[in-house]
Amino acid sequence: MSALLEVRGLKTHFDTRAGMVKAVDGIDFTLDAGEVLGLVGESGSGKTVASFSILGLIDPPGRVVEGSIRFKGEELVGAPVARMRQLRGREIAMVFQDPMMTLTPVLRIETQMVETILAHEKVSKKAARDRAISVLARVGIPSPEDRIRAYPHQFSGGMRQRVAIAIALLHSPALILADEPTTALDVTIQGQIIAEMQKLVAETGTAMVWVSHDLAVVETIADTVAVMYAGRIVEHGPSAEVIGNPAHPYTEGLLNSIPSRTTPGQRLNQIPGMAPSVLHLPPGCPFAPRCRHAIPACATPPPVQYVGAGHMARCLAPLSREVAS
């Protein structure tokens, strides 16, 4: 069966004055219809750049230098601007991290929703408006026929994110890219939004790439998990596998630093050091300087190893199942 989204050897680099920033440096993954992929990593690991690359929304000086992104069999790398515009919003939609920033402050919600519909379909304004109202109702906006006349600043953060999600759902896209959609929200609202999106993608059979730095969130929503570090995927597999039996020391470190997994009173585990600058990567495994299992051989590029069915780790010495906590 052909995958909905197939990313092969994707490299997105930024040619800055300080040098070439390899934000995404050769990632591969596939996504089937209706599947939810959790793309996990620290700030600067390249996960957001990866999702913008799929939409073709990388601003200069960045560009996709290599690789292929196939969506429903169609190559998106190098696709004409007009074609990308057709796909955006209709076939592939995106929800951004900060709901305070994503809606245009001076335009009514109605304007921003109706224009999204009219950009892709020839329907009357009235029909577009009715559809917008029904989608707002679906994402849990109370009295949508009144609220649609409001401006973004008249909504709370959680409500704004619901509006952004509603905009993403307007055309029932085949794929939604969700870039940390709950990070900027209160914990209680986070839970609501996650549950809401889970329900919506299940109802419509929409595939989703859920970008997050929070493995606990990803665990609840994703079918498969890809862990990114310094522009590469270091571990990839079914989410129960990756989270239950992490093979890469970095994944293990991420899991250990989730507070709820630590016994109360015990010091919180942390990964020492910080994510390396993608400007000056060590030649070998980029995680080696922070890895407590590192051995001298880690100074050479780490091989890709399979530790289970569809469970890959880019590590010289993947953690064995018994050792994994």
Add this chain to the structure above:
Amino acid sequence: MTVFLIRRLLQTAGVLLAVSLVVFIGLYAVGNPAEILLPDDATEAERQAAILALGLDQPIWVQYGVFLKNALTGDLGTSFVYNTPSITLILQRFPATLELALSALFIAIVLGAPLGLYAGLHPGTRLDRTIVTGSILGFSLPNFWQGLMLILVFSIGLGWLPSSGRGATGTILGIETSFATWDGIRHLILPATNLALFKLALVIRLTRAQVRETMPLDFVKFARAKGISETRIVGVHVAKTIAAPIVTVIGMELGSVIAFAVITESIFAWPGMGKLIIDSINKLDRPVVAAYLLVITFMFIMINLIVDLLYTALDPRVRLGGKA
């Protein structure tokens, strides 16, 4: 809204009172109008008569009191020189100045906004650098020099346009204006351009800066992710976002264009308020100067008020008067 307006009107009265005091004391300190108005061979008796007639023998606070009392009835004094009410003199000249100022601002906006928009959308390109460099010239070349160069090139050199006066005027909807006749428009072009150049540079720079500030924002990227056209993103999302600050600045500039049209009006012998005020200052025609300054102050306050109201219309996040 009503509370806001009432409070604003009270503030206006206070500002006008303060300005009138400053203006009056300032004018009192400068020279004796009787000396300038009387011929050199006037006798002492004639001098005394003139001083008495103008009320100049009274102490300053009495003169100010009389001035205030008259002002409250709408009488801002009678010109020493023309012997007509100073407010009438000013209002007679006002249309000419307003016409000049609005034309200048129109030129500045119609040329400046698109140029600034282009420059802001394509930073670093050759055309952007040309526009920005050009705007530096607009800022830094002295206004009077620009005016003289315009006359030199277009009136004397090429002989295309007249260099002085207002030309023939006609009436449109009962208002006397240069726009009614071709001759009037021809007379308007050079002074309006002269007055516009500085504002043009300002509008270009402001628009460019606003566009550059807005384009990298998340909502622009989100709009792109929705698949709407670039034209709509720039024309609706970005334009509406930057409209409020630009309208504010342009509104303020309308006041300054009217108030400081003095230089342009002098160069092109434009029969507006600016020329009147220069002549009045030279002749120490105190009532006209005082009335002019009060009218200008009042105009500035009103423009500010209109700008504030416009701002709320353009930016839904702004609500007038807060909780009040």
